Amino acid sequence: SAVISQKPSRDICQRGTSLTIQCQVDSQVTMMFWYRQQPGQSLTLIATANQGSEATYESGFVIDKFPISRPNLTFSTLTVSNMSPEDSSIYLCSVRTGNQPQHFGDGTRLSIL
């Protein structure tokens, strides 16, 4: 399965700032996804990152708050903008190729003060 590297692994940020999370895969993948996992909760899909075009956002998530880039088949970024304490979560990158199972990175643990 693909090896997924996510950076940073954790960060503590100030309210009102923005953080960009990177996801690098060691092989080309068809699909890339970004999830949020709030403390003690299950995973919620934020968006599907589309290569060379705008991401497809799920209900409740907007591009102004969570801009996403995917310049090629192995790399994507998620930015969490204008952060507030409610954004404290684990953010996970996930990838899939064809009908293979979906795989996840180790996540970025984000705390907002």
Next chain:
Amino acid sequence: GDSVTQMEGPVTLSEEAFLTINCTYTATGYPSLFWYVQYPGEGLQLLLKATKADDKGSNKGFEATYRKETTSFHLEKGSVQVSDSAVYFCALRGFGNEKLTFGTGTRLTIIP
């Protein structure tokens, strides 16, 4: 729409006990079913999968059988170890659907 209902946790067992974590689903057609495990401080790892009715997925002593008649995919292990302590997520991907639908997760703690 698709949904996954998973056994509420937390679950605490003694080492070498038998484990069952229940998972039932609602989906049209023939979804693919998955169990993921999340160890403390880590991301999700695929534990096992099944893609059609009566398939049995297995890995690391864990098993789950795709039961279409009962729309279930219960996770079982005959003898758990302390190292199995983690959060377990049941998930499905509907036929023709790009997205995974997750259950709420079950936190499992194994005590020596």
